[in-house]
Amino acid sequence: MKKKEVWTVSEINQQQEIKPVSFELLARGRKLAQELEVPLSAIVLGDSLAERELKELIYRGADKVYWVNHKALARFVVENHSNIMQHLIKNYQPQIIIAAATTQGRTLMPHLSIRLDTGLTADCTDLQIEKETGLLLQIRPAIGGNIMAMIKTPERKPQMSTVRPKSIQVLPRDETREGKIIPVDLDDSLLDRRVTHLGYYKSEEEEVNLSSADIIVAGGRGLKKKENLSLIRDLARGLDAGIGASREVVDRGWISYPHQVGLSGKTVNPKTYLAIGISGAIQHLAGMKTAKNIIAINSDPQADIFKISDFGIIGDLFEIIPLLKKKLEEKKLSS
Amino acid sequence: MKIIVPIKQVPETSRVKINEETGTIIRDGVENIINPLDLYAIESAIQLRENNGGSITVISMGPPKAETALREAIAMGADQAILITGREFAGSDTWSTAYALSALIENIKPYDLVITGERATDGDTGQVGPGIASFLNLPLSTYTGKIETVNKDHIIVQRLIEEGYERLQLPLPALLTVVKEIAYPRLPTLRGKQKARTIDIPINSGKDIKVKEEELGLKGSPTRVVRIYRPQVTRKGTILQVKDEKTLAESVDKLISFLKEKKIVSF
Numbered sequence: 001m002k003k004k005e006v007w008t009v010s011e012i013n014q015q016q017e018i019k020p021v022s023f024e025l026l027a028r029g030r031k032l033a034q035e036l037e038v039p040l041s042a043i044v045l046g047d048s049l050a051e052r053e054l055k056e057l058i059y060r061g062a063d064k065v066y067w068v069n070h071k072a073l074a075r076f077v078v079e080n081h082s083n084i085m086q087h088l089i090k091n092y093q094p095q096i097i098i099a100a101a102t103t104q105g106r107t108l109m110p111h112l113s114i115r116l117d118t119g120l121t122a123d124c125t126d127l128q129i130e131k132e133t134g135l136l137l138q139i140r141p142a143i144g145g146n147i148m149a150m151i152k153t154p155e156r157k158p159q160m161s162t163v164r165p166k167s168i169q170v171l172p173r174d175e176t177r178e179g180k181i182i183p184v185d186l187d188d189s190l191l192d193r194r195v196t197h198l199g200y201y202k203s204e205e206e207e208v209n210l211s212s213a214d215i216i217v218a219g220g221r222g223l224k225k226k227e228n229l230s231l232i233r234d235l236a237r238g239l240d241a242g243i244g245a246s247r248e249v250v251d252r253g254w255i256s257y258p259h260q261v262g263l264s265g266k267t268v269n270p271k272t273y274l275a276i277g278i279s280g281a282i283q284h285l286a287g288m289k290t291a292k293n294i295i296a297i298n299s300d301p302q303a304d305i306f307k308i309s310d311f312g313i314i315g316d317l318f319e320i321i322p323l324l325k326k327k328l329e330e331k332k333l334s335s
Numbered sequence: 336m337k338i339i340v341p342i343k344q345v346p347e348t349s350r351v352k353i354n355e356e357t358g359t360i361i362r363d364g365v366e367n368i369i370n371p372l373d374l375y376a377i378e379s380a381i382q383l384r385e386n387n388g389g390s391i392t393v394i395s396m397g398p399p400k401a402e403t404a405l406r407e408a409i410a411m412g413a414d415q416a417i418l419i420t421g422r423e424f425a426g427s428d429t430w431s432t433a434y435a436l437s438a439l440i441e442n443i444k445p446y447d448l449v450i451t452g453e454r455a456t457d458g459d460t461g462q463v464g465p466g467i468a469s470f471l472n473l474p475l476s477t478y479t480g481k482i483e484t485v486n487k488d489h490i491i492v493q494r495l496i497e498e499g500y501e502r503l504q505l506p507l508p509a510l511l512t513v514v515k516e517i518a519y520p521r522l523p524t525l526r527g528k529q530k531a532r533t534i535d536i537p538i539n540s541g542k543d544i545k546v547k548e549e550e551l552g553l554k555g556s557p558t559r560v561v562r563i564y565r566p567q568v569t570r571k572g573t574i575l576q577v578k579d580e581k582t583l584a585e586s587v588d589k590l591i592s593f594l595k596e597k598k599i600v601s602f
């Protein structure tokens with residue numbers, strides 16, 4: 001019997017380079033593939049990627065790389081990606097497909113799961129293999145992070161999930177790993193020409209790629225006014241961090257919506273989340289609760305944010321942040 | 336312009352409690368509301384109608400009490416509402432929810448746009464919108480933050496993605512899932528409220544929409560919830576209190592040590 005593979009859906013950036021989140025998927029997939037004793041594959045759709053980009057997937061854990069090359073695939077257009085993925089899946093019959101819980105993965109995977117008549121579990125924070133059955137156990141937070149649910153797809157294949165970015169360490173790069181790069185010919189009829197991609201542009205302010213930030217410094221209404229956001233910006237710059245905000249801050253127009261973390265904003269999963277002048281309303285926690293280290297600075301000892309913090313300071317942020325910044329700079333200089 | 340907006344009734348999340356012993360969700364006494372993220376879908380539909388004319392039909396699949404959510408949407412300004420309800424739909428996952436909603440949408444053709452919320456705050460999957468697009472083969476824009484232009488043939492939108500925005504042009508009919516940035520939801524009007532009280536809301540069961548019974552509800556759902564449990568709270572945080580200059584300096588020093596220990600800073 002042919003061994004049914006575990007697949008990961010790689011993502012690429014505009015420069016046609018593999019995005020790091022693809023390596024996280026391989027780290028997840030490696031564990032699953034090992035337990036099932038099947039090959040782990042990475043799927044790449046793109047336009048003329050350099051070979052070193054494809055090789056990198058092998059160094060990071062893939063046994064095979066299925067590589068579909070076409071000018072029309074330089075940009076993610078869900079209709080194209082879904083058609084091509086369906087085609088590949090029908091040919092190769094993988095048993096598990098994991099993608100990142102990014103705007104791409106959370107668009108492609110539901111579209112695909114309908115066409116494949118199979119189940120999909122969104123935004124998982126953990127994946128395991130059930131010993132007795134070899135089925136994929138998918139674990140995810142639900143109801144604003146109030147509960148964890150374990151979900152499986154018992155009868156249909158493939159089993160599909162999107163996985164929250166930053167929820168696993170990438171594997172160390174191993175240049176001795178060997179694998180196969182398998183170019184797949186593209187049948188032009190799989191391209192759906194209805195939607196036109198008119199281009200990208202950046203948000204007006206700084207970079208707001210919160211999903212790939214290791215550290216997020218987030219500000220809340222405790223900052224009191226727009227000008228004071230510079231405190232957060234300075235600290236973020238010093239720590240090489242992304243900038244997050246509570247809804248209060250966004251609704252007041254102190255910062256743009258892409259920075260909003262929470263129920264009606266982004267779900268983030270950084271290694272470290274610094275909540276400054278944020279009370280910790282359940283809707284905010286829903287977006288950042290799974291961060292590995294949570295640090296809170298708030299003048300109210302009763303603030304809910306302290307209940308989920310690993311480290312907290314009860315005090316005035318207008319005293320604490322400038323001092324923190326100063327001390328961090330001193331340490332940096334003296335090291 | 337005919338717009339269809341699927342909305343979901345959800346428990347108000349901040350009130351949801353979990354029974355520690357059984358690990359089940361306690362829904363008693365929890366207020367049910369329109370999924371807050373669907374308000375943005377309703378509002379953007381209203382704005383499109385204001386600028387281009389047309390009508391808005393809100394639809395929902397859920398228990399009979401979901402009718403309240405549809406009436407609230409009418410009060411905000413939607414024109415009609417249709418409810419899908421029945422035991423056959425109980426236990427639907429996103430696959431069979433998208434299936435049932437797609438069947439109803441197919442029944443109320445023609446339409447120009449379907450607008451859904453980004454995700455529902457209870458299930459929190461964001462899969463139903465793209466799922467409907469997939470079933471109906473509609474061009475799809477998810478995470479839509481802005482509608483630039485619409486005419487009778489196509490729509491130009493901005494999608495919010497990790498690196499910023501991208502612009503897409505989609506032919507109509509199309510499906511958009513929208514994020515909060517798209518519009519600020521209005522409050523119900525007095526006239527809307529009056530209409531909401533009296534309007535007739537047709538109720539569809541599995542028989543009224545062209546669906547295969549075996550694809551509905553729990554039976555038709557590919558996924559199964561094996562178990563639910565409370566997330567372990569493993570945070571035994573150190574919390575320090577600033578009282579004066581001295582404790583201020585100490586707290587900040589300890590924070591820096593914490594940052595170093597966790598390898599958040601390296602020096």
Ligand SMILES: Cc1cc2nc3c(=O)[nH]c(=O)nc-3n(C[C@H](O)[C@H](O)[C@H](O)COP(=O)(O)OP(=O)(O)OC[C@H]3O[C@@H](n4cnc5c(N)ncnc54)[C@H](O)[C@@H]3O)c2cc1C
Pocket residue numbers: 219220221222223245246247248249260261262263264265266276277278279280281282283284287297298299300303315316317318371
């Ligand atoms: C449907 C729905 C969706 C929502 N979605 C989101 C969402 O996506 N994201 C989100 O964040 N919120 C969301 N909210 C709003 C949420 O309920 C809270 O209102 C919001 O998170 C509060 O923001 P905040 O913590 O900045 O403000 P506040 O709750 O006002 O807290 C400010 C905090 O600052 C502290 N503070 C004040 N001065 C100082 C000082 N000098 N030094 C230190 N600390 C100080 C105060 O003690 C207080 O704890 C949503 C609400 C609803 C109903």
Ligand SMILES: Nc1ncnc2c1ncn2[C@@H]1O[C@H](COP(=O)(O)O)[C@@H](O)[C@H]1O
Pocket residue numbers: 340341342343344370372373376394395396397429432436450451452453454455456458459460461462463464
């Ligand atoms: N039962 C339902 N009835 C009507 N619309 C729904 C239903 N479930 C989900 N939706 C729509 O799909 C969106 C995404 O929901 P979900 O995939 O459940 O997170 C919601 O914002 C609604 O617009």
